[in-house]
Every structure is written in structure tokens, then in C-alpha cells.
Amino acid sequence: MRVRSLVLRLGLMVSTIAVLPFAHADEGKLRLRVVDAQTQRPLGDGQVTLVPRQGESRELRIADDGSVQTGGLAAGLYEVLVSRTGYQTARLPSVRVVDDKTTSLRVVLQVQRQNVEEVLVLGTAIGESLLTSVGTSQVDREALRSSAGSGGDVLRALDGLPGVFSDGEFSSFNVRGAGPRDNLILVDGIPFDKVVHFSESFGEADEVDGGGRYSVFAPNLIGSAEFQPGGWSSAYGGKAGSLLKLEVAEGNPDSAAYSARLDLAGVEVGYDGPSRFHDDTSLLLSARTYNFGWLFEAIGEEDIGTPKLTDVILKTSTQVSPQDKVQFLAIYAPEEYTRDMENVIATDEEEPGVYPDVELVRSKTDNALLGVTWSRLIGSDAELVNQIYYRNFDARSRIGEAYPEEFPIGTPADQIRARENLLNIRAAEQETGWQLDLFSDNALGRLSTGLRVTHLDLRYQLDLTEDWKIYTYDSDDFRPDPEQRYIVLTPESLNSHYEQAEVNYALYADQEFSAGDWSFRAGARYDRDNFSEENLLSPRAGATWLATDDLRITATLGRYYQAPRIEDRAADAANNGLENEVVDQFGIGFAYSINNKLDLFVEPYYQDLSNLVVEGDRVNQTFSNSGDGTSYGVDTALTRQFDNGWSADFKYSYNRARTRDLPGEPYNPSEYNRPHAASIGGVWEINQRWKLSARWKWASGKPSDDYVIYENVQDDGEPLRYSRETIAKNTGRYSGFSSLNFRADYRRSIGRADVIAFIDVINILEAENPSTSEFNERTGKNEVEEGEAFPLLGLRFEW
Numbered sequence: 113m114r115v116r117s118l119v120l121r122l123g124l125m126v127s128t129i130a131v132l133p134f135a136h137a138d139e140g141k142l143r144l145r146v147v148d149a150q151t152q153r154p155l156g157d158g159q160v161t162l163v164p165r166q167g168e169s170r171e172l173r174i175a176d177d178g179s180v181q182t183g184g185l186a187a188g189l190y191e192v193l194v195s196r197t198g199y200q201t202a203r204l205p206s207v208r209v210v211d212d213k214t215t216s217l218r219v220v221l222q223v224q225r226q227n228v229e230e231v232l233v234l235g236t237a238i239g240e241s242l243l244t245s246v247g248t249s250q251v252d253r254e255a256l257r258s259s260a261g262s263g264g265d266v267l268r269a270l271d272g273l274p275g276v277f278s279d280g281e282f283s284s285f286n287v288r289g290a291g292p293r294d295n296l297i298l299v300d301g302i303p304f305d306k307v308v309h310f311s312e313s314f315g316e317a318d319e320v321d322g323g324g325r326y327s328v329f330a331p332n333l334i335g336s337a338e339f340q341p342g343g344w345s346s347a348y349g350g351k352a353g354s355l356l357k358l359e360v361a362e363g364n365p366d367s368a369a370y371s372a373r374l375d376l377a378g379v380e381v382g383y384d385g386p387s388r389f390h391d392d393t394s395l396l397l398s399a400r401t402y403n404f405g406w407l408f409e410a411i412g413e414e415d416i417g418t419p420k421l422t423d424v425i426l427k428t429s430t431q432v433s434p435q436d437k438v439q440f441l442a443i444y445a446p447e448e449y450t451r452d453m454e455n456v457i458a459t460d461e462e463e464p465g466v467y468p469d470v471e472l473v474r475s476k477t478d479n480a481l482l483g484v485t486w487s488r489l490i491g492s493d494a495e496l497v498n499q500i501y502y503r504n505f506d507a508r509s510r511i512g513e514a515y516p517e518e519f520p521i522g523t524p525a526d527q528i529r530a531r532e533n534l535l536n537i538r539a540a541e542q543e544t545g546w547q548l549d550l551f552s553d554n555a556l557g558r559l560s561t562g563l564r565v566t567h568l569d570l571r572y573q574l575d576l577t578e579d580w581k582i583y584t585y586d587s588d589d590f591r592p593d594p595e596q597r598y599i600v601l602t603p604e605s606l607n608s609h610y611e612q613a614e615v616n617y618a619l620y621a622d623q624e625f626s627a628g629d630w631s632f633r634a635g636a637r638y639d640r641d642n643f644s645e646e647n648l649l650s651p652r653a654g655a656t657w658l659a660t661d662d663l664r665i666t667a668t669l670g671r672y673y674q675a676p677r678i679e680d681r682a683a684d685a686a687n688n689g690l691e692n693e694v695v696d697q698f699g700i701g702f703a704y705s706i707n708n709k710l711d712l713f714v715e716p717y718y719q720d721l722s723n724l725v726v727e728g729d730r731v732n733q734t735f736s737n738s739g740d741g742t743s744y745g746v747d748t749a750l751t752r753q754f755d756n757g758w759s760a761d762f763k764y765s766y767n768r769a770r771t772r773d774l775p776g777e778p779y780n781p782s783e784y785n786r787p788h789a790a791s792i793g794g795v796w797e798i799n800q801r802w803k804l805s806a807r808w809k810w811a812s813g814k815p816s817d818d819y820v821i822y823e824n825v826q827d828d829g830e831p832l833r834y835s836r837e838t839i840a841k842n843t844g845r846y847s848g849f850s851s852l853n854f855r856a857d858y859r860r861s862i863g864r865a866d867v868i869a870f871i872d873v874i875n876i877l878e879a880e881n882p883s884t885s886e887f888n889e890r891t892g893k894n895e896v897e898e899g900e901a902f903p904l905l906g907l908r909f910e911w
Contacts, residue, residue: 140187140209142217143366144180146194149220150551150558151493154178158196158221165189165757165800187211187861188800194219205754206254206797210910212864214366243624243633243654245343246666246701246713247274247747250336253361257332258795260805261853261874266329266337266358267308268874271853274713275341275354275747275765277789277811279849279881284308287341287354288717289743289769289785294353294674300360300427300441301547302483302501303349307358309421309447309477326402328423328445328479330380332371333398335361341747342699342717343668346620346637346652347549347560350672352695352721360441362429363387363394375906376410378402393430399423411900415458415469417451435489443481450474453525456514465521468888468895472512472532480504494552503543511535513580517890518831534580539678540571557625560635564620568643569613572682576606582730583825583835583889590731597825597835605732610682614642622652629658641675644691648673662705669698676725676735683733691737696720711751719743719769726773741771741779760794780842781815788812803857813846814883821892834892846882851875865911874902 142162146155156176163169165188172180174196192204199221209215241248251270256262259269270285271278278285284292297305309326340355348355361384368385380400387393405418426442451473459467483501490496512532519528549562585591585599622635633654640647652670659665673692681687701715724739745767752760766788770779793807818840825835855872880899888895 141214161193163191260855290353296351346635363396475509499547564618743769810850815842816844871905
């Protein structure tokens with residue numbers, strides 16, 4: 113009922129805008145800069161075709177310096193075609209020209225290949241890079257911003273890419289049976305895995321594993337996102353899941369634009385334009401603050417608590433000379449989360465007096481990144497890129513437990529017994545890094561090589577103030593009496609203090625070369641990990657055969673290492689010697705152009721997993737590298753590229769990921785394995801004002817455990833408690849999960865301002881997700897939270 117009310121409010125909002133008088137302001141301008149994808153040099157002597165949605169097309173010539181500029185354009189949507197002899201035509205299907213503004217675009221052209229005549233630049237393009245996995249996807253700024261179910265979050269906007277599945281509740285994604293924390297994330301080339309708010313401060317185990325609630329980036333901030341499900345080159349370190357490269361958008365160097373966004377959770381303001389302090393410097397600034405307490409209360413989810421976040425992101429880009437470019441990036445993303453007694457009491461909505469979640473939490477996190485990038489063009493074909501960055505992360509959490517069932521319903525919150533600050537956690541990371549990359553042509557082809565040096569200071573402290581009974585446990589967890597049907601965490605067994613600082617470094621080299629219809633990449637990466645005192649060598653290779661004008665076949669293989677989490681190393685002194693996990697993977701993909709608008713790709717893959725970090729004993733917090741396993745499957749996608757105002761796609765993935773904790777044990781499905789996942793999505797630009805998008809997705813349930821539930825496990829005179837003992841892990845499977853997401857945007861020009869009303873609803877059909885069930889020790893039941901639609905609606909102003 114609350115959701116319907118919110119939808120009705122948005123309908124009223126849109127109707128109000130629709131009846132406002134439409135005022136036509138000045139005409140807009142368009143400026144393009146065309147460069148070679150490999151050398152980054154300007155390309156002249158080409159042609160640009162502007163095709164408006166209504167009206168006649170316009171032909172323009174590219175100047176010798178690679179620039180194109182034109183004015184007198186009516187505001188609206190245009191298709192832009194950029195062509196030059198010897199290069200693939202770049203098609204930008206949906207470029208918006210705004211009144212009294214200059215739309216500035218940088219267009220990268222690829223050298224002409226036999227089987228590709230045209231490259232889709234805007235929207236979502238799959239399989240365009242020759243020597244990476246054919247599942248590599250490029251998503252542009254507009255596609256991220258208007259993705260159904262994104263909820264204003266760039267990571268949710270990736271849902272629906274090949275091999276990717278997200279439950280939708282969290283700002284995270286799983287790839288090919290790996291977990292949310294197994295993805296390598298770079299921001300402007302800088303390693304920055306702290307891109308998600310509330311990744312651990314919510315306290316719940318499933319939420320910690322889920323990867324967090326909201327990313328620090330609104331989709332409008334990211335100029336492009338490149339996703340690779342596997343097979344990336346030696347320039348990048350290892351992870352078991354995927355590589356995600358996020359590029360923060362650059363400011364418009366020609367005209368200033370201001371924006372403000374107001375929705376149910378908070379407010380966001382931004383500036384995109386010239387810096388005003390230097391003629392050749394552009395600036396992008398975004399600041400937002402969200403308080404989700406009111407929103408959760410409005411949709412009946414007040415039991416979650418009150419998360420608050422602030423994100424301030426600044427990026428400048430300076431063209432120092434024709435050969436030199438300097439960029440500065442600053443991110444400040446603090447957060448707070450509170451779950452108090454009022455939130456605990458609200459959990460008895462389904463059954464009065466029964467409280468499924470009695471956890472109390474107070475947490476505060478500081479998260480910041482500073483980075484400077486200097487790019488220099490050398491000679492006719494080489495480029496040198498220097499990066500220096502500093503990252504700081506400091507999280508403090510206090511977790512307690514409440515006992516509302518001991519008091520009559522209606523008892524004031526301040527009179528209910530609680531043990532606050534039972535568990536105190538402090539995690540701090542400081543990293544200073546230098547990255548150097550050189551790209552240059554040689555007699556064989558093109559060489560990429562580089563150096564990475566990082567100083568990483570890690571500190572982690574865990575303090576339990578008194579004994580804490582836990583009623584969910586594994587059969588091999590330590591108990592002094594085997595008949596004791598719960599485990600007891602004690603300060604002696606749990607408390608830890610970890611502090612270590614080391615300098616790690618890496619070297620890599622990749623050589624690309626071609627022979628006829630074949631292209632090859634061969635390289636290797638050497639890492640020195642001084643935390644584990646390991647020397648790690650990672651060979652990488654790729655090959656592509658342009659079999660026909662319409663078919664490309666690409667194979668990739670390589671070794672990837674994944675470092676243990678700081679929490680695992682810090683949990684016990686015996687864990688300090690944990691080593692890197694090892695992933696050896698191979699994939700072969702087929703990309704086929706059915707026609708000039710319809711593409712098909714199929715990519716089978718295989719991964720061998722070894723030296724996996726597994727938990728030995730939850731009470732004593734011991735871990736080891738005794739795990740191993742395999743993961744194999746296939747990703748497929750049928751994509752109708754954006755044209756004539758609409759695009760659509762169908763994705764299907766099969767995965768069989770199986771692991772074991774110890775040699776000799778049977779293999780069971782890995783924790784995040786979903787054998788089948790499928791999605792159907794589409795975008796429809798009805799006209800200049802209306803844009804709709806939707807995505808339906810379904811996946812098999814995650815693995816479930818075999819367990820035994822015991823009743824009245826405490827001594828006489830103590831409160832009634834049930835417990836659940838896991839006797840076998842991942843031997844069953846939860847039922848499947850499906851979700852439908854929907855988004856609508858309505859744009860209206862009012863004077864010199866554009867007003868966009870939007871509604872973005874995650875899980876509009878309120879489907880339950882059985883995989884997120886939790887055991888309630890007060891009732892002895894596994895509680896499946898009722899499915900809820902999560903709507904975000906509001907207004908965005910641009911002027």
C-alpha cells in the first residue's frame with residue numbers, strides 16, 4: 113500500500129510538469145574530438161554525420177587536429193556517425209543536444225578489422241575488444257544512468273551484463289560462481305575496492321557476504337564502465353571473479369552545466385564544465401547526502417535501521433600541452449549506520465512479540481581517495497602514464513544484542529534490556545601507490561609494460577567485552593562439551609590486534625602482434641606480496657581469429673592470484689601466514705553478427721581453483737589454505753543494438769562451481785553458485801521526453817545446508833532458545849529467485865532548465881528471495897523476509 117502511494121505521488125509530480133508551459137531557448141552546439149584508439153593521436157580527414165530524430169541529416173568534415181564543431185542544432189536526440197578510411201565507423205545512437213549548451217564528446221576509432229564495419233559507442237556494447245573475453249562489455253554514462261533497477265547506483269546498473277547476477281537488494285554482483293568480494297575494481301585505473309557503503313557495518317552475515325548496500329558513485333558520475341568476466345591482461349592483478357574499470361566522467365571543457373537531484377532518500381548537486389580558474393582545465397564536482405531512515409520507514413522496512421552517507425567527488429582534467437594531460441581525482445565518502453532498540457522492536461511486524469533480528473549496531477566509516485594521473489604522448493605512437501594515489505579507510509563498529517521478548521509488547525524502548533557494545537571492531541587501511549605504464553609500437557606489434565609499487569598499512573582490532581552465545585554453528589566448531597547445542601565466543605578466543613605495513617610491487621609486460629586474420633597477446637606479471645612473503649608469477653595470453661566477416665573466435669588463458677582478506681589474516685595469529693588463492697582459467701568465445709543490429713555471443717570457460725582460504729573453527733577464528741575446486745560454464749547473450757529509439761537483450765548463463773575445504777572431502781557447490789541465470793531487458797526512448805527501461809531476471813537458488821534444529825538448548829531457568837547445527841554445507845539448494853525492475857524518465861524543458869521526473873522500482877512484483885533466509889533462535893524457524901518493492905522517485909534539474 114505504501115509503495116502504491118509513492119507511485120501515485122510520482123504520477124502527480126509528472127503530471128504537474130507536463131502541464132507547465134514549454135519554452136524554447138537558444139539552439140545547442142556539438143563538439144567532437146576524434147582520436148586513434150591505440151595511439152591516442154588525433155585523427156583528421158574523416159566525416160561526421162548528424163542524424164536528428166526528426167529532420168534532415170547534416171554532414172561535417174573532421175579537421176586535421178581531429179576536431180569537429182557545429183552550432184545551430186535544435187535541442188533533442190541525434191544519432192552521430194564518425195567515419196574515416198581505414199577505421200571502423202563509430203556509431204553514437206543517442207546523443208542529446210541541450211539548449212544553449214555545447215555537448216562535448218571524445219570519439220575513439222578502432223583500426224578497421226575484417227569482420228567489423230561499425231562499432232556501437234554509446235549504450236551497452238559487448239565483445240568489441242579483440243584480445244579480451246568476448247563477454248567484455250562497455251557501458252556508457254547514459255546507459256548507466258537510465259538502467260532499470262539501478263536505484264541511483266552504478267553497481268546495480270551493471271545487472272544484466274553477461275555472466276553477472278545481482279540479488280538486487282545489495283549494491284554488488286556475482287560473476288561465474290564467485291562472490292561479490294572477488295571482483296577487481298579500478299577507478300580511473302586506481303585500485304579502489306571500497307566502492308560500497310555499509311559493506312560490513314550492517315552486521316548481518318548475509319549482508320557482509322552480500323557486499324554492501326550502496327556504491328559511492330551515482331551512475332551520472334561514471335563516464336564509462338568496462339566489465340571483463342575473465343581473461344584480462346597482465347596489466348591488472350588477480351581476482352577470482354571479474355575486472356571492472358570505472359572511468360569518472362570528465363567535465364565539459366566548453367560550457368557549464370549545473371544539476372540538482374531530489375528523491376526520497378536525499379539530495380545531490382553537481383557541476384560539470386570549465387574550471388573557471390584555468391582555460392584548459394575542466395571540472396566535475398558532485399556532492400550528495402542521503403538519509404535512508406525515512407525511506408525505509410515509508411516502505412515498511414524501518415527494522416533495517418538508519419543508514420546515512422555523504423559522497424563528494426571532484427575530478428579535474430587539464431590539457432597542459434598537445435602531448436601532456438594531467439587529471440586529479442578526489443573522493444570523500446563517509447558513512448554512519450545506526451540500528452537501535454526502536455528498529456529491533458519493528459521486526460515483529462509479521463508476528464507481534466516475535467523479533468527475528470535483535471542486533472544493535474552503531475558504526476562510522478571514513479573513506480577517501482586522492483589520485484593524480486599524468487599522461488604524455490611520446491613520438492608518433494608511444495604513451496607514458498604516471499599515477500600517484502593515496503587511499504584511506506577507517507571503519508569503527510559497535511555491535512550489541514537486545515532482549516525485547518522478555519518484556520510485554522508496548523514496553524518503551526529505553527526500558528528493554530540490552531547488552532550494547534558487545535563487540536567492537538576497528539579496521540583501518542592506508543595505501544600509497546605509484547603506477548607507471550608505457551605503451552609503444554615495435555617491430556612485432558604493440559608493447560604494454562609497467563610497474564606497480566604500493567605501501568600498504570593494515571590495522572585491525574576485534575574486542576569482545578564478555579562471553580556471547582551464538583545459536584547457529586557448524587558441527588566441527590569447538591565446544592567443550594559435544595552435547596552443548598550452541599557455541600560461546602569468548603574474549604580469550606576472539607579478541608585480536610593486527611598491525612602490519614609492507615611494500616608490495618609488481619612488474620608486467622604484454623606484447624600484441626598480428627598475422628593475417630589472427631591477433632595474439634602474450635605476457636606475464638610478477639608480484640611480490642610481502643604480507644604472505646610470496647613471489648607470484650602470472651602468465652597471461654590471448655588469441656583471436658577473424659574466421660569470417662561476421663564471426664570472431666577469441667581464446668584467453670591465465671593465472672590469477674587473490675590475496676586473503678585482512679579480517680581473515682587478523683582473526684588469529686596462526687592466520688598471518690595465509691597465502692594467496694590461485695585461479696587458473698581458460699575461456700573461448702564466439703562473437704557472431706547476425707545482421708548490422710543483432711549480435712550473438714557464446715563463451716564457455718573453465719577455472720581451476722586451488723589454495724582457497726577456508727574457515728577451520730569459528731570459535732577460535734582459524735583459517736587455512738586447504739580448499740580447492742573447479743568452476744566451469746557458459747555465458748550467452750543475444751543483443752539488439754540501440755537503433756530507432758530502442759534496444760533489447762536476452763542473457764543466459766550456466767555455471768557449475770564446486771569446492772571443498774579439505775583434500776579427500778567430497779566437492780559441493782560453492783557458496784555463490786547458481787546453475788542457471790537468465791534476464792531479459794530493454795530500453796525504449798518513446799520520444800524526446802519519455803524514456804522507459806525494464807529488466808526481468810531469474811536465477812536458481814544458492815546452495816543450502818543440511819542442519820539439525822534443537823529446542824530449549826539452555827539451562828533451566830534461562831530463556832527459551834533454539835539452535836541450528838550445520839552438519840553438511842551446500843548439499844541442498846534454495847528455490848529460485850526472480851525480480852522485475854522498472855524505470856521511467858520524463859524530461860521537460862522549462863526556460864533554460866531541463867527537469868527530469870523519474871521513478872525507479874527494484875523488485876516491483878515484491879518477490880521473495882529464499883536464499884536470504886535467517887534462523888531465529890527465539891522461534892526455531894528459518895525466517896524468509898517478505899519481498900518488498902524498493903522505489904526511488906524524485907526530480908532532477910539540469911541548467
